[in-house]
Amino acid sequence: MRHEFFPLFYSFHFYLFGLLAIASALLFVTRKSPVAAAMWLVNVMFCLAAEYVLLGAQFIGAIQVLVYAGAIMVVFLFVVMLLNLGHAEAVTDLRGNAGRLAAGFVGLAMLAEVMVLAQSEFAAELTPKAALARQAAEAIDGPGGVIGPIAAPLFREHLLAFELTSMLLLTAIVGAVVIGKKREGGDAR
Amino acid sequence: MPLDPMQLPPSTMVFLLATVIKMLFVFTIYMVVVAYTTLAERKVSAWIQDRHGPNRVGPWGLLQVAADGVKNFLKEETMPGDVNKPLFVLAPALSFCTAMIAWAVIPFGAPLPTPWGRIDLVVADLPVGFLYLLAITSLGVYGIVLAGWSSNNKYALLGGLRSSAQMVSYEIAMGMSLVCVLLVAGNVSLPAIVAQQQAGAYNVVLISVAAFIFLVSAFAETNRVPFDLPEAESELIAGYHSEYSGMKFSMFFIAEYANVITASAMFVTLFLGGWDIPFTSWDDTGPATVLKTLATFAMFAAKLYAFVFFFIWIRWTLPRFRYDQLMSLGWKILLPTALAYIVIVASAILALDASGASRTGWAFKGALLGINLVCLVILFVLIDRGRLISPAYSRLHKERVAQLRRAAELRSTLASGESR
Numbered sequence: 001m002r003h004e005f006f007p008l009f010y011s012f013h014f015y016l017f018g019l020l021a022i023a024s025a026l027l028f029v030t031r032k033s034p035v036a037a038a039m040w041l042v043n044v045m046f047c048l049a050a051e052y053v054l055l056g057a058q059f060i061g062a063i064q065v066l067v068y069a070g071a072i073m074v075v076f077l078f079v080v081m082l083l084n085l086g087h088a089e090a091v092t093d094l095r096g097n098a099g100r101l102a103a104g105f106v107g108l109a110m111l112a113e114v115m116v117l118a119q120s121e122f123a124a125e126l127t128p129k130a131a132l133a134r135q136a137a138e139a140i141d142g143p144g145g146v147i148g149p150i151a152a153p154l155f156r157e158h159l160l161a162f163e164l165t166s167m168l169l170l171t172a173i174v175g176a177v178v179i180g181k182k183r184e185g186g187d188a189r
Numbered sequence: 190m191p192l193d194p195m196q197l198p199p200s201t202m203v204f205l206l207a208t209v210i211k212m213l214f215v216f217t218i219y220m221v222v223v224a225y226t227t228l229a230e231r232k233v234s235a236w237i238q239d240r241h242g243p244n245r246v247g248p249w250g251l252l253q254v255a256a257d258g259v260k261n262f263l264k265e266e267t268m269p270g271d272v273n274k275p276l277f278v279l280a281p282a283l284s285f286c287t288a289m290i291a292w293a294v295i296p297f298g299a300p301l302p303t304p305w306g307r308i309d310l311v312v313a314d315l316p317v318g319f320l321y322l323l324a325i326t327s328l329g330v331y332g333i334v335l336a337g338w339s340s341n342n343k344y345a346l347l348g349g350l351r352s353s354a355q356m357v358s359y360e361i362a363m364g365m366s367l368v369c370v371l372l373v374a375g376n377v378s379l380p381a382i383v384a385q386q387q388a389g390a391y392n393v394v395l396i397s398v399a400a401f402i403f404l405v406s407a408f409a410e411t412n413r414v415p416f417d418l419p420e421a422e423s424e425l426i427a428g429y430h431s432e433y434s435g436m437k438f439s440m441f442f443i444a445e446y447a448n449v450i451t452a453s454a455m456f457v458t459l460f461l462g463g464w465d466i467p468f469t470s471w472d473d474t475g476p477a478t479v480l481k482t483l484a485t486f487a488m489f490a491a492k493l494y495a496f497v498f499f500f501i502w503i504r505w506t507l508p509r510f511r512y513d514q515l516m517s518l519g520w521k522i523l524l525p526t527a528l529a530y531i532v533i534v535a536s537a538i539l540a541l542d543a544s545g546a547s548r549t550g551w552a553f554k555g556a557l558l559g560i561n562l563v564c565l566v567i568l569f570v571l572i573d574r575g576r577l578i579s580p581a582y583s584r585l586h587k588e589r590v591a592q593l594r595r596a597a598e599l600r601s602t603l604a605s606g607e608s609r
Contacts, residue, residue, distance in 0.1 A: 036276075058316055062317045062323075065324035066324040070327025070328055071357065074330050074334070074357055077335075077353065078350065078353040081350055
């Protein structure tokens with residue numbers, strides 16, 4: 001990692017992508033056309049991925065692009081196109097000023113919450129200790145590469161939680177299949 | 190070991206400068222190769238169909254590429270009515286960029302020694318290079334989907350729809366087939382995967398089933414025949430790029446060939462040992478020399494072009510799939526096969542590691558090769574084509590044949606009634 005050589009370069013890009021993410025997110029919630037909104041959301045995902053990479057979490061950055069931008073948003077676009085919803089003039093589902101105000105307040109409340117948390121002792125526990133950071137940096141050169149430090153605790157200490165999550169996903173898939181089947185059978189009858 | 194400055198990593202300034210030079214180098218070479226691949230496609234197709242192909246512009250038609258480029262720049266660009274203008278313009282660019290930026294992580298040669306330090310021949314040696322490749326290839330669908338949607342044309346929309354369903358489906362099979370590569374390599378960095386193949390054996394030999402699934406998915410991901418349903422000209426005019434003209438239309442074609450080259454580079458890197466020269470360890474042991482760099486670069490180009498030729502060969506040999514066949518192949522054949530193969534390879538590697546076999550030793554290679562051969566026999570001999578995928582020429586049920594005949598008869602009587 002070359003953070004130590006160009007601190008200015010890194011902080012400049014960190015804030016640049018942060019501002020881009022906020023601007024894209026604002027555009028995402030204000031666009032009327034679903035396709036334009038979806039594209040701005042993809043842009044938010046990219047900016048977040050860039051932030052993760054700048055923070056040294058390259059695995060999370062790559063997965064962010066792969067899962068959110070590459071899979072979930074493509075399915076969103078697919079549905080929008082399949083139902084041909086994408087034309088702004090046909091969209092009537094806008095909730096008016098009361099809804100906008102409520103959404104704005106919820107957003108501000110969450111922002112305030114994050115600010116308070118960042119000042120608290122809890123956040124200090126989350127920032128990596130220098131020794132831990134060095135350990136993580138050394139592990140990248142180890143046999144597991146950059147994903148070794150993520151994979152090892154996931155499959156050793158948190159194996160039960162991991163397997164339960166996969167069971168949850170499996171249940172969701174089975175549920176989706178059942179719902180899809182039922183509708184088809186109903187039409188046939 | 191003596192500290193030769195030519196074998197050490199370069200200083201930061203040299204690193205930055207070298208990266209800029211590498212970017213320009215890769216971009217230039219890539220654009221020239223893409224241009225000449227369009228000519229190669231026409232020449233190979235002509236050869237397969239026993240024609241001459243383009244042979245009027247320059248010696249052997251070699252300047253045809255320049256003529257095509259100038260023609261596309263000079264053509265009128267039409268902007269159809271009621272298109273979504275920003276997305277209509279963005280789509281060709283997106284299509285092309287996603288194909289190109291995948292090249293940032295592909296290692297294309299042995300390190301080059303210079304007086305300022307050892308330069309690795311890869312633009313960005315990301316520790317998550319493999320995941321980056323997957324992430325970037327999963328974005329290729331945006332250009333096509335947006336082109337289809339923004340064109341305000343039913344055929345284009347259908348092309349976009351088909352393409353998004355197809356690419357999302359085959360991406361899963363592709364990702365699953367690549368899990369086996371990770372299991373064998375034990376790392377997600379592409380130079381590490383290449384090094385593993387240099388030390389052991391090529392992945393195409395060790396895990397051929399995964400290589401086969403990857404290859405089929407790569408054809409689907411690049412929208413090439415036999416999976417070119419998004420632009421099936423007999424059904425959809427030209428699919429997602431029906432409304433495009435001039436240089437924007439040309440961008441889609443550049444993107445198609447760029448995708449072919451990127452997919453070939455992925456196959457070469459992940460399954461064919463990257464820039465390694467086979468049957469010799471001269472190129473990957475000992476200090477780096479300029480000769481080694483040139484030889485390995487030539488080897489990489491040769492492997493890459495062998496694959497590009499394979500892509501072209503398939504296009505002019507196989508007919509197009511039907512849409513339901515495409516979907517059933519992806520979801521019912523490739524995905525379960527890939528999942529089963531992951532289980533087989535993972536248990537084999539676990540057993541071999543537990544028995545203490547070295548990953549580069551003959552026991553490891555031989556065991557994987559044996560399992561691989563058994564899987565290949567099961568897949569290609571016992572589960573033969575036509576039994577599961579049911580191609581258009583497979584035997585139909587008698588009732589279904591009678592039904593189709595009745596429908597055809599009815600149609601012909603209706604048509605003759607109308608013409609009268």
